[in-house]
Amino acid sequence: MMKFIDPHIHCVSRTTDDYEALRQAGVVAVIEPAFWLGQPRTEVGSFKDYFSTLIGWERFRASQFGIRHYCTIGLNSKEANNEALAEQVMEILPLYIYKEGVVGVGEIGYDDQTALEDKYFRLQLELAKEANLPVQIHTPHRNKKVGTSRSMDVCIEHGIAPQMVIIDHNNEETVKETLDRGFWAAFSIYPSTKMGNERMVEIVKKYGSERIFINSAADWGISDPLAVPKTAQLMAERGISEKDIHLVCYQNAYDAFAQSGQMHESDFIVEIDQSQRFNGNSVLRGGRDPKIEKLDSKIIK
Amino acid sequence: MMPTFQTDIIEARNFLYQLLVRQVDEKAKNWIEQKIHLLANSFSTQNFYIAFTSAPRFVGKQNLHLSPMEESEANAIRKGFTLKNWTIDRTTRILFVLYLPTENAENHVSILSKVFQTAEVNELVALYAALPLLPFPEKYIYQCTEGIRTNMAPVFEAVALNNPFPAEFLDENAWNQLFLKAIFTGKKIYQIQGIKQRANATLAQICSDFAHERWAAGRKVTPELWMPVVHFINDTILKDLEKLKESNDILQRQALVLVCLESSHAQVKELLTGMEDLKEKALKGEFSWESISEQWHEANQ
Numbered sequence: 001m002m003k004f005i006d007p008h009i010h011c012v013s014r015t016t017d018d019y020e021a022l023r024q025a026g027v028v029a030v031i032e033p034a035f036w037l038g039q040p041r042t043e044v045g046s047f048k049d050y051f052s053t054l055i056g057w058e059r060f061r062a063s064q065f066g067i068r069h070y071c072t073i074g075l076n077s078k079e080a081n082n083e084a085l086a087e088q089v090m091e092i093l094p095l096y097i098y099k100e101g102v103v104g105v106g107e108i109g110y111d112d113q114t115a116l117e118d119k120y121f122r123l124q125l126e127l128a129k130e131a132n133l134p135v136q137i138h139t140p141h142r143n144k145k146v147g148t149s150r151s152m153d154v155c156i157e158h159g160i161a162p163q164m165v166i167i168d169h170n171n172e173e174t175v176k177e178t179l180d181r182g183f184w185a186a187f188s189i190y191p192s193t194k195m196g197n198e199r200m201v202e203i204v205k206k207y208g209s210e211r212i213f214i215n216s217a218a219d220w221g222i223s224d225p226l227a228v229p230k231t232a233q234l235m236a237e238r239g240i241s242e243k244d245i246h247l248v249c250y251q252n253a254y255d256a257f258a259q260s261g262q263m264h265e266s267d268f269i270v271e272i273d274q275s276q277r278f279n280g281n282s283v284l285r286g287g288r289d290p291k292i293e294k295l296d297s298k299i300i301k
Numbered sequence: 302m303m304p305t306f307q308t309d310i311i312e313a314r315n316f317l318y319q320l321l322v323r324q325v326d327e328k329a330k331n332w333i334e335q336k337i338h339l340l341a342n343s344f345s346t347q348n349f350y351i352a353f354t355s356a357p358r359f360v361g362k363q364n365l366h367l368s369p370m371e372e373s374e375a376n377a378i379r380k381g382f383t384l385k386n387w388t389i390d391r392t393t394r395i396l397f398v399l400y401l402p403t404e405n406a407e408n409h410v411s412i413l414s415k416v417f418q419t420a421e422v423n424e425l426v427a428l429y430a431a432l433p434l435l436p437f438p439e440k441y442i443y444q445c446t447e448g449i450r451t452n453m454a455p456v457f458e459a460v461a462l463n464n465p466f467p468a469e470f471l472d473e474n475a476w477n478q479l480f481l482k483a484i485f486t487g488k489k490i491y492q493i494q495g496i497k498q499r500a501n502a503t504l505a506q507i508c509s510d511f512a513h514e515r516w517a518a519g520r521k522v523t524p525e526l527w528m529p530v531v532h533f534i535n536d537t538i539l540k541d542l543e544k545l546k547e548s549n550d551i552l553q554r555q556a557l558v559l560v561c562l563e564s565s566h567a568q569v570k571e572l573l574t575g576m577e578d579l580k581e582k583a584l585k586g587e588f589s590w591e592s593i594s595e596q597w598h599e600a601n602q
Binding site for chain 2: 048051052055056057059060092095096098099100101261
């Protein structure tokens with residue numbers, strides 16, 4: 001069975017059914033970027049508790065299902081627009097980015113591309129540079145092409161090597177420049193607003209598998225946590241080689257984030273055994289049968 | 302008035318340091334020495350925080366090995382102190398905790414509370430395992446109860462199992478909560494320290510109620526549940542014990558025999574009639590709460 005990494009998924013918004021389905025589909029590790037919660041936070045304490053959740057409770061929750069949970073920590077672009085709050089968040093970030101299992105600074109970048117977003121993006125690039133951590137960059141939904149180019153320009157300006165930067169949410173319009181400039185090109189297979197996976201197959205056919213990888217970006221919106229394994233299956237059916245699928249759905253994401261020194265393949269739990277206990281807790285508590293989502297509807301439009 | 306110190310901190314430092322340097326490589330040894338030198342001579346919260354958080358990257362996460370002599374040495378340094386299942390990184394972190402300034406309780410608590418609040422899973426395990434070595438123990442009682450409230454299995458285990466702090470410092474209510482939560486979450490109960498000393502009538506009744514609830518639901522009850530009832534027999538508990546005598550499960554009958562042997566209650570003693578063979582074996586030490594616990598967990602994983 002193939003194994004997968006989903007290098008962008010907001011597990012705090014997902015259920016245990018999702019965790020069971022992920023593990024069943026072969027996902028052995030996930031990376032959860034710090035993001036906003038669907039509505040703005042008003043206190044720095046909310047950020048602190050959220051970051052603590054990412055390195056504490058959520059990490060444990062995933063482990064119960066045999067999934068290694070990592071995260072990236074950062075101030076997202078939307079909430080960077082509240083300057084008073086952003087200042088306080090910047091103060092607590094150093095408490096978190098050096099933690100075990102924090103594999104990058106993210107997801108940061110531009111949303112509306114305001115002056116404040118720019119300010120905190122740059123400050124966090126400096127933080128990443130100092131900690132020698134990869135940067136996971138959220139590219140904007142609106143005015144995307146310009147926002148993506150600008151994100152890369154600013155990284156270069158701050159002296160950050162392209163191989164330490166993951167440009168996320170790419171599409172047909174941004175991928176070429178991202179690859180040409182030597183950055184990692186990540187794609188979010190997310191229904192309606194980001195990439196569909198049939199389009200993703202075409203991108204891999206056209207650009208190959210070097211420095212390209214995919215994620216689900218599944219969160220509190222209508223999204224699909226199984227986007228990575230489903231897309232892998234679709235790629236196989238449409239003639240993409242197993243080697244390329246492995247690179248796009250596992251190895252490239254690993255190589256990009258393992259640069260943090262905080263992610264080790266040897267920590268993954270590879271053998272799937274339904275009776276196995278993870279961290280002392282049975283996955284199948286109370287004698288329940290596992291709920292396994294079928295992979296029969298694998299097209300994500 | 303509670304004591305200010307639970308142990309001679311200098312002695313505890315030396316002990317942990319010796320254990321570590323015996324097992325880590327030269328590079329890790331140098332790193333540890335450099336950090337303790339820094340903390341001893343120019344302590345700052347920042348220095349402490351960085352050393353504590355980054356320890357696993359420099360010392361690794363292998364298991365800590367202890368000789369039987371070192372185990373008894375641990376107990377001499379602090380009664381009940383055991384390093385069972387400790388790792389190198391945890392030991393290193395706790396060594397650093399012992400370098401916090403101890404002139405002022407408020408300062409000590411303020412530094413460590415911040416670490417508790419922003420800790421990831423392995424850091425929490427280290428912090429709670431350090432409880433029996435901390436100065437100003439009465440200031441950490443609330444934190445101990447917070448650890449009991451956790452949902453993260455490894456964190457709960459660090460507080461509740463192989464740790465002398467709870468039995469010595471928790472009030473009755475909190476102690477009972479610890480015991481019942483350990484039962485409820487399927488821990489090996491013999492690893493809780495001080496069960497006999499802290500047994501009380503309320504807990505005995507809670508255990509009986511718990512058994513009734515489980516029996517009513519057609520669920521199994523661990524024989525470990527009866528450990529604290531010995532000196533608090535009432536009519537209900539006597540009936541519960543009679544029920545154990547009828548059990549098909551040898552472990553339930555073994556548990557009953559241990560209760561009967563420890564009890565001075567005439568009607569409880571009478572229950573031994575017809576169980577002479579088990580009584581014989583118990584007196585010869587062929588089974589114990591520990592063996593019952595181990596076998597129960599083996600059979601009911």
